[in-house]
Amino acid sequence: MTENRDGLDDDMDNGVDSRMGGDSFQDVLSMLSEREREVLAHLAAGCTYGTIARRMGLSSHTVDTYIRRIRGKTGVANRVELTLLALAAGSHGKGGKVPSGTAKP
Template sequence: MIHVLICDDHWIVRQGLKQTLADAPDMQVAGEAANGPDCVRLVREQLEGGGGVDVVLLDIAMPQRDGLDVLRQLKQEFPRLPVLMLSTYPDKQYAVRSLKLGAAGYLNKNADADHLLSALRKAASGGLYVTPAMAEALATSISQPGEGAAHDSLSHREYQVFRLIAQGYSVGQIAEQLALSPNTVSTYRARILEKTGVKNDVELALYAVRQNLLSV
C-alpha cells in the first residue's frame, strides 16, 4: 500500500485527488494539508511518530510558503522521502527547478488519473517520473548552463521575487509574503534587474509576459 500525503491549498483539488487515490487499490491517503507549514508539520508527525508516508504530493503555488521552499525543507529533513510536485504551471517554468531541488517528478494538474497514479507509483518505488519534454529540458540545462533565457540564471529565491514583482507586488508585500526584510528583497530585485538586463519593474513584467512566465 502506498501512503500519500496531499498538500494543496484548494479544497476541491484535494477532494479530487483523494477520490482518485480511493479508486486505486494500492493507494491510501496518509493526510492532507492546505499550506506549506502544515505539510511540513504533518510529514514530521507521521514519520517521526512511526506513521506511514511513502510519497508527498505537493502543489507549487502554496500560501504562506511556496511549494519549492517546502520541497527544499523536506529534502533536507527527510532526504529519502519522495516528493512529487503538482502544478498548473507549464513544465518549462518549474519542472527543471523542481528536479534540481530533489523532487521525484513534476506533474501538471491537467494530467489524467492514470498518469497521476503512474507518477506516484514511480516515485514510491524510488524512481524519477520525467516526461520526455522534462528530460530534454533538464539535459539542456545541465549541458548548456550558460545558454537559454536570462531568467534561467536566477536562483530559486531570486525567481520567487522576480515572479512576484512581475505580478505587481510591492517590495513590502513581497517581504511579508516570503518572510524576508524589505532590504533583502531590494537586494534580490537589484540582482534580478541585472541578470535579466531590464531597467525597472515595468520592463520586468513585460519580460515575464514575453517569456510566458505568468501563466496560472
C-alpha cells in the same frame, strides 16, 4: 500586434529579449536563482516590494537586493521592463512558485 501561444503580445517578448544582451529569454531565466524567480512571480502577481518581503519572510532590503540582482543579470533598466520580464517569465512557466492564496497584494 500578434499574440503568441501564451496570449502575450509577441512585441512584449521581443522587447524583453532585446534588453538581455542577445541571450535567449530561457538562458537568462535559467541564470536566476529560485528565490529571484519567486520574487518575479510575486511581481507578476502585482505585489509591492513590502508585500513580497512579508510573504517571503524577508526584509524589504533583501527584496530590493534580489531586484538589483535580477536587473544585473537580465539587463532590465527600470520597473516597467522588470514587470514585463516578470509577466513573460510567468507565461513561459519559468516564474517561481507563489504559494497558494498569496497571489493578491
